[in-house]
Structures are given as structure tokens and as C-alpha cells.
Amino acid sequence: MASNTTTEVFGLRLENPLLLASGVVGTTPGGLKSAVGAGAGGVVTKSLGLEAREGHSSPNVVGVDCGYLNAMGLPNPGAEYFADELSGMDVGAPVFASIFAEDPDQFARLTEIVSPVADGIELNLSCPHAEKVGSAIGTDPELVEKIVSRVVSSTDLPVLAKLTPNTDRIVDIGRAAESGGADGVVAINTVAAMTIDIKTRRPILGNVTGGLSGRAIHPIAVKAVYDLYEGLSVPIVGVGGVETPETAIELILAGASALQIGTGVATRELSVFREVDEGLAEFIAEEGLELEEMVGLAHHK
């Protein structure tokens, strides 16, 4: 693995800045381990709630021209079950536990459950297709600040707030997370979207609407990261359509200190981590830069 992409962020040393995004192969601890084996510098678990949950009826993931549309509805085995499975397992790289809940008390309880088995906490304040959780609460800056501050006081681990692009206030929400004590923000979750079968004239997803990911949302992620970099002081994790070294470099230049890959794992398989890392390492060497120096370079006049 290329050593010039080793980095430190949120007090954690990462072999490279490419993390597995929540919801993709990280549904089991074994899946997390295989992503690290394939070259991920860190991993994020599938979002975990207090109770086991089945999620929405299928079809819950459909391929569209420019990415994937999903309305999984946050299926998960429950935080306690997952934490038990993960405990004692050496994943080989930092693990962020992604959690979702309806209010600050539930978030605090989840944080206590997952903290013993994680290296960081990612708050899902951004899923666009589940009632009362995700973006339903993550678009209210006051509530975001309250949730983050409860979580921060419930753990010693770094806490990241994952933001929704389905708002015109992403920077206000990011600032609220920062005021609540977040160590960083993650941008972006999926973009609200839907697709219709023209023959049956019916929406295709079981949940009718869902979230778009992959190539189509990359420029949206670039703008979100760029705007957040202007408005916040904490590090930003960029996510959305990273599938090639170029897409990764663009997000770093916009202001991302680390990146996550979700759909890229489906379109390019787990080898996406090594391929992107190698291309990034080559670019850094060619440009004569350190990785950290590249962060936010697009802002320099």
C-alpha cells in the first residue's frame, strides 16, 4: 500500500484516507474486515438502531444510468447484537459505528452500546427514506446541536455528524454540529430521488422514493464539501460518487481530509480501494505535495 497516502484525522492514524461508507458490505463485521483486507483505510458500519429492524419492502435497490437508487429503510440487527458480534474482532483499521435514532436520549444510549467496540461514532442525521430518523431530524440545526452535544458527552471517541444534501442549509447544519462539539462532518448522504416503471406506470421502489448515490451525485458532494470547508473549522469527510482517483482528488481539493466509498464498491468491487489509493499516491508524487497540503487547495485564490 502506498505510504504517502497515510494520514491522521480525528486523532486516528489511517493507512490511507479511503473509508468504507455506511450501508455497503459493512452490514456484518466480516464485511468490514474484508473491506480492510481489500485496502480500505477505515470502515463505517451499517447504521445501527436500538432495535432490530427489517427495513422497507423490495425492490429496495435499483440501478439507474448514473448510479443507484436505494430505499433500504435502515435494516439492521440492532446495536447490541452488532456490538456483540464485533467485540473481540480485530478489523485491522479504525471502525466508525454509524447510529440512527429519534432523539438525543436514544442517541446517547446507542453511543454507550457501541463505544466499547468502535474507534469513532458517525451520527446518521441524513438518511432520506426513513420516518422520524435520519434527515427527518437532521435538517433542524437546533436539534442537531442537541443530539451532537449529548453524544459527545457520552463518549471519549471522535464524533462525526453525517449530513444530508436534501436541504439548502447544509452549512448551517454543519455549524450546528460543530457547535455541539462534533469532531468532524461527513458529506453527503444520498440525494432524494425516485424512478417510475413506464409500462406499469408505478414507482419502482417499494418505498416509492429513495436516495440516489454514485456518479450522479459526485458534483453535488463536491459543492457540499466546498461550502462546508468555507464555513466550518472541523475536518470534513467527503462521500458521493468516489469511484476513481480523479473523483477522490477533486473532493480533497474541495476540502475533504478523508473520503468514503459506497456505490463504488458495487460498481468496481472492493478493489476500488487499492485502485483509488494507488492513483492518489501517484498524483501526490507527481505534484510534489503532501496529502494534507492538498486539502482545500481549490479555495486558494
Ligand SMILES: Cc1cc2nc3c(=O)[nH]c(=O)nc-3n(C[C@H](O)[C@H](O)[C@H](O)COP(=O)(O)O)c2cc1C
Ligand atoms: C445500499 C445503500 C445503503 C446505504 N445505507 C446507509 C446507512 O445505513 N447509513 C448511512 O448513513 N448511509 C447509508 N448509505 C449512504 C452511503 O453511505 C453514502 O453516503 C452514499 O451512498 C453516497 O456515497 P456513494 O456515492 O459512494 O455511494 C447507503 C447507500 C447505499 C447505496
